[in-house]
Amino acid sequence: MLSKLRRxxxxxGIGSGPDGSRSIARERLYNALNRDRYDLLAPDVVESLRxxxxxxxxxxxxxxxxxxxxxxxxxxxxxYLVASVRISSLPRWAAVS
Amino acid sequence: xxxxxxxITSGKGGxxxxxxxxxxxxxxxxxxxxxxxxxxxIGLRNLDVVMGxxxxxxxxxxxxxxxxxxxxxxxxxxxxxxxxxxxPAAQTRDKNCxxxxxxxxxxxxxxxxxxYIIIDCPAGIEQGFRNAIGPAQEAIIVTTPEVSALRDxxxxxxxxxxxxxxxxxLIINRIRPGMVKRGDMLDKDDIVDLxxxxxxxxxxxxxxxxxxxxxxxxxxxxKKAPSGLxxxxxxARIDGDDVPLMDLEPxxxxxxxVRYLMGxxxxxxxHA
Numbered sequence: 001m002l003s004k005l006r007r008x009x010x011x012x013g014i015g016s017g018p019d020g021s022r023s024i025a026r027e028r029l030y031n032a033l034n035r036d037r038y039d040l041l042a043p044d045v046v047e048s049l050r051x052x053x054x055x056x057x058x059x060x061x062x063x064x065x066x067x068x069x070x071x072x073x074x075x076x077x078x079x080y081l082v083a084s085v086r087i088s089s090l091p092r093w094a095a096v097s
Numbered sequence: 098x099x100x101x102x103x104x105i106t107s108g109k110g111g112x113x114x115x116x117x118x119x120x121x122x123x124x125x126x127x128x129x130x131x132x133x134x135x136x137x138x139i140g141l142r143n144l145d146v147v148m149g150x151x152x153x154x155x156x157x158x159x160x161x162x163x164x165x166x167x168x169x170x171x172x173x174x175x176x177x178x179x180x181x182x183x184x185p186a187a188q189t190r191d192k193n194c195x196x197x198x199x200x201x202x203x204x205x206x207x208x209x210x211x212x213y214i215i216i217d218c219p220a221g222i223e224q225g226f227r228n229a230i231g232p233a234q235e236a237i238i239v240t241t242p243e244v245s246a247l248r249d250x251x252x253x254x255x256x257x258x259x260x261x262x263x264x265x266x267l268i269i270n271r272i273r274p275g276m277v278k279r280g281d282m283l284d285k286d287d288i289v290d291l292x293x294x295x296x297x298x299x300x301x302x303x304x305x306x307x308x309x310x311x312x313x314x315x316x317x318x319x320k321k322a323p324s325g326l327x328x329x330x331x332x333a334r335i336d337g338d339d340v341p342l343m344d345l346e347p348x349x350x351x352x353x354x355v356r357y358l359m360g361x362x363x364x365x366x367x368h369a
Contacts, residue, residue, distance in 0.1 A: 020280025026287050029244045033251050033291060040255065 031077065038074055046070060053083065062088040100131075100208035103215055103335070104233035106257075108249030110220030112241045113270040113300075116310065118217040119147045120325075121237075123315040124332030126181035130212035133172065135184045135204075137229040138219040139194065142186035149176060149313020150183050159187035162199045168206065177318065182211075192224045197231030204232035222256055230257060236265035237297060237335075242272055242283040251292055266297035268331060273302045274345040285342070298331035300324050301345050 050070045057063050067086035072079055105118045115138075122134035136144035139159065145151040156171040161184070175181035187194070207214045218229035230236065236257050240250040250267065257265045269288060276282035285296055303324035309316040316325040317332070326343075333340045 022277075022280045022283055022287070025244050025283050026291070029247055029283070029287075029291055032244060032248045036248065036252060037255075040252075 034077065034079070038072070038079060041072060046072065049081075054085070057085060061091070064088045100211045101213055101234055102204045102208060102232050103213065103235045103237060104218050104230050104262075105215060105237050105239060106218035106226065106230065106253055107220065107239045107246070108222060108253040109240070109246045112239050112246050114220070114239050115143045115147050115217050116306070116315075117237070117239045117268060117270065117300075117328075118144060118215050119315045120317045120328040121332055121335065122181060122213070122215045123148075123175070123178065124317050124328055125213045125215070125336060126175070126178040127317065127329075128332065128336055129180075130336070131180045131210065132213045132215065133182045133184060133207050133211050134215045134217065135207075136186040136217045137200065137225060138217060139186045139225065140188065140191045141219065142188050144217045145173075145183060145185045146313060147310060148183055148315065150185075151313075154185050157185045157187040158203075159190050159194055161203065162195050168203070177314075192219065192228065195228060197228050200228050201232040222253065226253075226256075230260055230262060233262060236262045237268060238265050238294075239268045239270055240288075241270050242277075242288065244283075247283070247288060247292065250294075254292065254294060264295065267292070267294045268298050268300065269296065270300045271302040272299050272345050277345070296342060297334055298327060299343065299345055300327040300331075 050068070053070065054063060054065070054068065064086040069082070069084040071082055073082050074080075103121075105114050105121070107114050115136075118134055118136075122132050126132045134144060134148070136142050136158065138144070142157075145154060150173050153173050156166040158171065160166045161168050161171045171184050172182040173185065175183065204214050204216075214232075216229050216233060219225035238250050238253055238257075240246045254265055257263075267288070269285065272284075273282055277284045285299060288294075289296060301323045303316070303322055305319055305322035306316040306324040309319050309322065309325075315328075316322045317328045319325045327345075330340045330343060
Protein backbone atom coordinates (compact mmCIF):
# COMPACT_ATOMS: atom_id res chain seq x y z
CA MET A 1 0.00 0.00 0.00
CA LEU A 2 2.85 2.32 0.77
CA SER A 3 4.88 1.26 -2.19
CA LYS A 4 7.37 3.90 -3.20
CA LEU A 5 6.64 6.28 -5.97
CA ARG A 6 9.83 7.24 -7.70
CA ARG A 7 10.31 10.26 -9.82
CA UNK A 8 10.41 9.38 -13.49
CA UNK A 9 13.93 8.90 -14.72
CA UNK A 10 14.98 10.47 -17.94
CA UNK A 11 15.61 7.63 -20.36
CA UNK A 12 17.55 7.57 -23.53
CA GLY A 13 17.19 5.17 -26.36
CA ILE A 14 14.56 4.17 -28.84
CA GLY A 15 11.44 6.15 -29.03
CA SER A 16 11.90 8.53 -26.14
CA GLY A 17 12.22 11.57 -28.32
CA PRO A 18 11.57 14.94 -26.73
CA ASP A 19 8.18 15.22 -28.41
CA GLY A 20 6.90 11.69 -27.77
CA SER A 21 3.66 11.84 -25.80
CA ARG A 22 4.85 8.94 -23.66
CA SER A 23 7.05 11.17 -21.49
CA ILE A 24 4.13 13.53 -20.97
CA ALA A 25 1.89 10.60 -20.00
CA ARG A 26 4.56 9.39 -17.61
CA GLU A 27 4.90 12.75 -15.89
CA ARG A 28 1.13 13.14 -15.65
CA LEU A 29 0.67 9.65 -14.24
CA TYR A 30 3.45 10.27 -11.71
CA ASN A 31 1.77 13.45 -10.53
CA ALA A 32 -1.71 11.91 -10.44
CA LEU A 33 -0.51 8.93 -8.40
CA ASN A 34 1.37 11.19 -6.00
CA ARG A 35 -1.62 13.38 -5.52
CA ASP A 36 -3.97 10.42 -4.98
CA ARG A 37 -1.64 8.67 -2.57
CA TYR A 38 -1.12 11.87 -0.61
CA ASP A 39 -4.86 12.47 -0.36
CA LEU A 40 -5.48 8.88 0.69
CA LEU A 41 -2.61 8.53 3.15
CA ALA A 42 -4.36 7.25 6.23
CA PRO A 43 -4.21 9.56 9.27
CA ASP A 44 -3.39 6.51 11.40
CA VAL A 45 -0.13 6.07 9.48
CA VAL A 46 0.92 9.52 10.63
CA GLU A 47 -0.38 8.83 14.12
CA SER A 48 1.53 5.57 14.59
CA LEU A 49 4.65 7.18 13.14
CA ARG A 50 4.27 10.01 15.65
CA UNK A 51 4.05 7.55 18.55
CA UNK A 52 7.08 5.58 17.39
CA UNK A 53 9.20 8.66 16.77
CA UNK A 54 8.41 10.16 20.17
CA UNK A 55 9.32 6.86 21.82
CA UNK A 56 12.68 6.77 20.10
CA UNK A 57 13.48 10.42 20.73
CA UNK A 58 12.56 10.22 24.39
CA UNK A 59 15.17 7.50 24.88
CA UNK A 60 17.79 10.16 24.20
CA UNK A 61 16.15 13.43 25.11
CA UNK A 62 13.48 14.63 27.48
CA UNK A 63 10.56 15.41 25.23
CA UNK A 64 7.65 17.69 25.99
CA UNK A 65 4.67 15.46 25.26
CA UNK A 66 2.39 18.42 24.75
CA UNK A 67 4.35 20.20 22.08
CA UNK A 68 5.12 18.30 18.96
CA UNK A 69 4.02 18.32 15.38
CA UNK A 70 4.35 15.77 12.67
CA UNK A 71 2.93 16.00 9.22
CA UNK A 72 3.52 15.19 5.60
CA UNK A 73 3.73 18.36 3.60
CA UNK A 74 3.52 18.80 -0.09
CA UNK A 75 5.79 21.35 -1.69
CA UNK A 76 5.84 21.63 -5.43
CA UNK A 77 5.97 18.02 -6.59
CA UNK A 78 7.74 16.62 -3.56
CA UNK A 79 6.61 15.40 -0.17
CA TYR A 80 8.30 16.08 3.14
CA LEU A 81 7.91 14.55 6.54
CA VAL A 82 8.11 17.56 8.81
CA ALA A 83 8.55 17.05 12.55
CA SER A 84 8.86 19.57 15.30
CA VAL A 85 9.38 18.34 18.84
CA ARG A 86 9.89 20.58 21.88
CA ILE A 87 12.56 19.35 24.26
CA SER A 88 11.74 19.94 27.93
CA SER A 89 15.30 20.24 29.09
CA LEU A 90 18.64 19.35 27.63
CA PRO A 91 20.73 16.79 29.45
CA ARG A 92 23.83 18.25 31.11
CA TRP A 93 26.44 16.53 28.93
CA ALA A 94 24.76 17.74 25.78
CA ALA A 95 24.94 21.32 26.99
CA VAL A 96 28.74 21.31 27.26
CA SER A 97 29.78 19.41 24.17
CA UNK B 98 -8.77 -31.37 -4.07
CA UNK B 99 -8.94 -27.70 -3.24
CA UNK B 100 -9.50 -25.12 -5.94
CA UNK B 101 -8.30 -21.56 -6.14
CA UNK B 102 -10.44 -18.45 -6.51
CA UNK B 103 -8.99 -15.56 -8.50
CA UNK B 104 -10.69 -12.19 -9.03
CA ILE B 105 -10.18 -10.17 -12.22
CA THR B 106 -10.58 -6.50 -11.44
CA SER B 107 -9.51 -3.07 -12.74
CA GLY B 108 -11.22 -0.08 -11.18
CA LYS B 109 -11.80 1.56 -14.54
CA GLY B 110 -14.39 0.12 -16.86
CA GLY B 111 -13.87 -0.86 -20.46
CA UNK B 112 -10.26 -2.03 -20.14
CA UNK B 113 -11.00 -5.68 -20.90
CA UNK B 114 -11.85 -7.39 -17.61
CA UNK B 115 -14.58 -9.57 -19.04
CA UNK B 116 -12.57 -10.56 -22.10
CA UNK B 117 -9.63 -11.37 -19.84
CA UNK B 118 -11.83 -13.46 -17.54
CA UNK B 119 -13.22 -15.42 -20.48
CA UNK B 120 -9.78 -16.07 -21.92
CA UNK B 121 -8.10 -17.01 -18.67
CA UNK B 122 -10.99 -19.33 -17.77
CA UNK B 123 -10.88 -20.90 -21.23
CA UNK B 124 -7.09 -21.13 -21.13
CA UNK B 125 -7.10 -22.95 -17.80
CA UNK B 126 -9.74 -25.36 -19.11
CA UNK B 127 -7.65 -25.92 -22.24
CA UNK B 128 -4.85 -26.95 -19.91
CA UNK B 129 -7.09 -29.66 -18.52
CA UNK B 130 -8.43 -27.99 -15.41
CA UNK B 131 -11.98 -27.88 -14.18
CA UNK B 132 -12.96 -24.23 -14.23
CA UNK B 133 -15.90 -21.98 -13.33
CA UNK B 134 -16.06 -18.39 -14.56
CA UNK B 135 -18.35 -16.31 -12.39
CA UNK B 136 -19.90 -13.03 -13.55
CA UNK B 137 -20.52 -10.74 -10.56
CA UNK B 138 -21.44 -7.69 -12.62
CA ILE B 139 -25.08 -7.85 -11.53
CA GLY B 140 -27.30 -5.64 -13.69
CA LEU B 141 -24.70 -5.31 -16.45
CA ARG B 142 -23.79 -8.88 -17.26
CA ASN B 143 -21.57 -9.51 -20.25
CA LEU B 144 -19.42 -12.54 -19.61
CA ASP B 145 -22.21 -14.67 -21.15
CA VAL B 146 -22.01 -12.89 -24.51
CA VAL B 147 -18.22 -12.86 -24.52
CA MET B 148 -18.32 -16.63 -23.98
CA GLY B 149 -21.10 -17.07 -26.57
CA UNK B 150 -23.45 -18.60 -24.01
CA UNK B 151 -26.10 -15.89 -23.76
CA UNK B 152 -28.87 -18.05 -25.22
CA UNK B 153 -28.43 -20.81 -22.70
CA UNK B 154 -29.14 -18.89 -19.51
CA UNK B 155 -32.02 -20.13 -17.39
CA UNK B 156 -30.87 -19.39 -13.86
CA UNK B 157 -28.27 -16.95 -12.59
CA UNK B 158 -26.04 -16.12 -9.65
CA UNK B 159 -28.76 -14.37 -7.67
CA UNK B 160 -31.14 -17.31 -8.19
CA UNK B 161 -28.51 -19.57 -6.60
CA UNK B 162 -27.84 -17.23 -3.70
CA UNK B 163 -31.53 -16.68 -3.02
CA UNK B 164 -32.25 -20.40 -3.23
CA UNK B 165 -34.46 -20.46 -6.31
CA UNK B 166 -32.34 -23.10 -7.96
CA UNK B 167 -29.56 -25.53 -7.25
CA UNK B 168 -26.00 -24.45 -7.92
CA UNK B 169 -25.67 -27.00 -10.73
CA UNK B 170 -28.75 -25.56 -12.48
CA UNK B 171 -27.12 -22.13 -12.84
CA UNK B 172 -23.90 -23.53 -14.25
CA UNK B 173 -23.76 -23.35 -18.02
CA UNK B 174 -21.38 -25.72 -19.72
CA UNK B 175 -19.10 -24.15 -22.33
CA UNK B 176 -19.73 -24.96 -26.00
CA UNK B 177 -16.20 -26.14 -26.61
CA UNK B 178 -14.80 -27.33 -23.31
CA UNK B 179 -16.75 -29.78 -21.16
CA UNK B 180 -14.84 -28.87 -17.99
CA UNK B 181 -15.57 -25.13 -18.26
CA UNK B 182 -18.70 -23.60 -16.74
CA UNK B 183 -20.20 -20.12 -16.57
CA UNK B 184 -22.34 -18.82 -13.75
CA PRO B 185 -24.00 -15.72 -15.21
CA ALA B 186 -24.90 -12.58 -13.29
CA ALA B 187 -28.51 -11.53 -12.84
CA GLN B 188 -29.54 -8.82 -15.27
CA THR B 189 -32.64 -7.48 -13.56
CA ARG B 190 -31.19 -6.85 -10.11
CA ASP B 191 -28.44 -4.67 -8.68
CA LYS B 192 -25.14 -5.10 -6.90
CA ASN B 193 -26.62 -4.66 -3.43
CA CYS B 194 -28.83 -7.76 -3.63
CA UNK B 195 -25.96 -10.05 -2.66
CA UNK B 196 -23.15 -9.70 -0.15
CA UNK B 197 -19.57 -10.76 0.17
CA UNK B 198 -20.27 -13.60 2.63
CA UNK B 199 -22.83 -15.22 0.33
CA UNK B 200 -20.43 -15.09 -2.57
CA UNK B 201 -17.61 -16.43 -0.41
CA UNK B 202 -19.75 -19.39 0.70
CA UNK B 203 -20.57 -20.12 -2.93
CA UNK B 204 -16.93 -20.05 -3.98
CA UNK B 205 -15.85 -22.24 -1.05
CA UNK B 206 -18.38 -24.82 -2.30
CA UNK B 207 -17.13 -24.56 -5.87
CA UNK B 208 -13.53 -24.97 -4.72
CA UNK B 209 -14.39 -28.47 -3.54
CA UNK B 210 -15.12 -29.56 -7.09
CA UNK B 211 -13.18 -27.20 -9.34
CA UNK B 212 -9.53 -26.28 -9.78
CA TYR B 213 -10.10 -22.62 -10.58
CA ILE B 214 -12.92 -20.17 -9.96
CA ILE B 215 -12.37 -16.99 -11.96
CA ILE B 216 -14.47 -14.02 -10.84
CA ASP B 217 -15.29 -11.22 -13.27
CA CYS B 218 -15.51 -8.12 -11.05
CA PRO B 219 -17.66 -5.10 -11.95
CA ALA B 220 -15.98 -1.76 -12.62
CA GLY B 221 -15.78 0.69 -9.75
CA ILE B 222 -14.80 0.33 -6.10
CA GLU B 223 -18.24 0.13 -4.50
CA GLN B 224 -20.31 -2.79 -3.19
CA GLY B 225 -19.98 -4.87 -6.36
CA PHE B 226 -16.20 -4.66 -6.11
CA ARG B 227 -16.29 -5.52 -2.40
CA ASN B 228 -18.47 -8.55 -3.13
CA ALA B 229 -16.23 -9.80 -5.91
CA ILE B 230 -12.91 -9.55 -4.06
CA GLY B 231 -14.29 -11.12 -0.87
CA PRO B 232 -13.91 -14.78 -1.88
CA ALA B 233 -10.63 -14.37 -3.78
CA GLN B 234 -7.27 -15.77 -2.74
CA GLU B 235 -5.52 -13.95 -5.56
CA ALA B 236 -6.23 -10.84 -7.60
CA ILE B 237 -5.38 -9.88 -11.15
CA ILE B 238 -5.73 -6.28 -12.26
CA VAL B 239 -6.39 -5.47 -15.90
CA THR B 240 -5.30 -2.11 -17.24
CA THR B 241 -4.51 -0.40 -20.51
CA PRO B 242 -1.37 1.73 -20.99
CA GLU B 243 -3.28 4.96 -20.32
CA VAL B 244 -2.98 7.43 -17.46
CA SER B 245 -6.62 7.08 -16.44
CA ALA B 246 -6.67 3.27 -16.32
CA LEU B 247 -3.30 3.11 -14.54
CA ARG B 248 -4.34 5.65 -11.96
CA ASP B 249 -7.43 3.57 -11.18
CA UNK B 250 -5.31 0.42 -11.09
CA UNK B 251 -3.09 2.03 -8.46
CA UNK B 252 -6.13 2.87 -6.36
CA UNK B 253 -7.43 -0.68 -6.66
CA UNK B 254 -4.05 -2.12 -5.64
CA UNK B 255 -4.29 -0.06 -2.46
CA UNK B 256 -7.80 -1.33 -1.75
CA UNK B 257 -6.81 -4.94 -2.44
CA UNK B 258 -3.81 -4.70 -0.12
CA UNK B 259 -6.04 -3.23 2.57
CA UNK B 260 -8.32 -6.26 2.10
CA UNK B 261 -5.41 -8.65 2.61
CA UNK B 262 -5.14 -9.50 -1.07
CA UNK B 263 -1.42 -8.93 -1.28
CA UNK B 264 0.75 -8.71 -4.35
CA UNK B 265 -1.94 -8.47 -7.01
CA UNK B 266 -0.57 -8.90 -10.52
CA LEU B 267 -1.12 -6.67 -13.50
CA ILE B 268 -2.15 -7.46 -17.06
CA ILE B 269 -1.46 -4.64 -19.50
CA ASN B 270 -4.05 -4.90 -22.23
CA ARG B 271 -4.24 -3.33 -25.70
CA ILE B 272 -0.58 -2.48 -26.03
CA ARG B 273 0.32 -1.16 -29.46
CA PRO B 274 3.97 -2.07 -29.98
CA GLY B 275 4.38 0.39 -32.85
CA MET B 276 3.27 3.28 -30.65
CA VAL B 277 5.51 2.12 -27.81
CA LYS B 278 8.42 2.04 -30.23
CA ARG B 279 7.64 5.56 -31.41
CA GLY B 280 7.58 6.83 -27.86
CA ASP B 281 3.86 7.49 -27.93
CA MET B 282 2.69 4.92 -25.42
CA LEU B 283 3.63 4.06 -21.85
CA ASP B 284 5.57 0.80 -21.78
CA LYS B 285 6.03 -1.99 -19.27
CA ASP B 286 9.04 -0.35 -17.64
CA ASP B 287 7.19 2.92 -17.05
CA ILE B 288 4.34 1.03 -15.42
CA VAL B 289 6.54 -1.16 -13.21
CA ASP B 290 8.49 1.93 -12.22
CA LEU B 291 5.50 4.03 -11.21
CA UNK B 292 3.10 1.41 -9.85
CA UNK B 293 5.68 -0.95 -8.33
CA UNK B 294 3.60 -3.97 -9.29
CA UNK B 295 4.40 -7.34 -10.80
CA UNK B 296 3.40 -7.75 -14.45
CA UNK B 297 1.52 -10.97 -15.17
CA UNK B 298 1.41 -10.37 -18.89
CA UNK B 299 0.98 -8.01 -21.78
CA UNK B 300 -1.69 -8.32 -24.44
CA UNK B 301 -1.30 -6.55 -27.76
CA UNK B 302 -4.19 -4.69 -29.34
CA UNK B 303 -5.46 -7.18 -31.87
CA UNK B 304 -8.11 -7.11 -34.59
CA UNK B 305 -8.50 -10.85 -34.26
CA UNK B 306 -9.68 -10.42 -30.70
CA UNK B 307 -12.51 -8.24 -31.95
CA UNK B 308 -13.55 -10.68 -34.65
CA UNK B 309 -13.40 -13.58 -32.20
CA UNK B 310 -15.46 -11.67 -29.64
CA UNK B 311 -17.99 -10.80 -32.35
CA UNK B 312 -18.54 -14.53 -32.72
CA UNK B 313 -18.70 -15.23 -29.00
CA UNK B 314 -15.48 -17.24 -29.05
CA UNK B 315 -12.65 -16.40 -26.64
CA UNK B 316 -9.67 -15.40 -28.78
CA UNK B 317 -7.43 -17.93 -27.02
CA UNK B 318 -9.02 -20.54 -29.32
CA UNK B 319 -7.53 -18.66 -32.32
CA LYS B 320 -4.02 -20.02 -32.67
CA LYS B 321 -3.08 -17.24 -35.08
CA ALA B 322 -4.09 -14.34 -32.85
CA PRO B 323 -1.26 -12.49 -31.08
CA SER B 324 -3.65 -11.65 -28.25
CA GLY B 325 -4.64 -15.31 -27.98
CA LEU B 326 -0.98 -16.28 -27.67
CA UNK B 327 -0.54 -13.63 -24.99
CA UNK B 328 -3.49 -15.05 -23.04
CA UNK B 329 -2.07 -18.57 -23.36
CA UNK B 330 1.17 -17.40 -21.82
CA UNK B 331 -0.67 -15.54 -19.06
CA UNK B 332 -2.70 -18.65 -18.31
CA ALA B 333 0.45 -20.76 -18.11
CA ARG B 334 1.92 -18.31 -15.58
CA ILE B 335 -1.25 -18.44 -13.48
CA ASP B 336 -0.99 -22.21 -13.59
CA GLY B 337 2.53 -22.07 -12.21
CA ASP B 338 4.66 -22.35 -15.36
CA ASP B 339 7.75 -20.20 -15.61
CA VAL B 340 7.05 -18.38 -18.88
CA PRO B 341 9.18 -15.29 -19.60
CA LEU B 342 7.43 -12.02 -20.38
CA MET B 343 7.04 -11.63 -24.11
CA ASP B 344 8.46 -8.53 -25.67
CA LEU B 345 5.64 -7.30 -27.86
CA GLU B 346 7.96 -6.34 -30.63
CA PRO B 347 8.98 -8.51 -33.49
CA UNK B 348 12.73 -8.57 -33.81
CA UNK B 349 14.61 -8.51 -37.02
CA UNK B 350 13.40 -7.61 -40.44
CA UNK B 351 10.37 -7.73 -42.65
CA UNK B 352 9.78 -11.47 -42.57
CA UNK B 353 9.78 -11.50 -38.79
CA UNK B 354 7.29 -8.70 -38.83
CA VAL B 355 5.09 -10.62 -41.24
CA ARG B 356 5.32 -13.73 -39.09
CA TYR B 357 4.48 -11.61 -36.08
CA LEU B 358 1.45 -10.15 -37.81
CA MET B 359 0.36 -13.62 -38.83
CA GLY B 360 0.95 -14.87 -35.32
CA UNK B 361 3.14 -17.77 -36.36
CA UNK B 362 6.49 -19.10 -35.27
CA UNK B 363 6.63 -17.96 -31.69
CA UNK B 364 10.35 -18.67 -31.53
CA UNK B 365 10.86 -15.50 -33.50
CA UNK B 366 9.75 -13.37 -30.59
CA UNK B 367 12.34 -11.79 -28.42
CA HIS B 368 11.84 -12.56 -24.80
CA ALA B 369 12.12 -10.07 -22.03
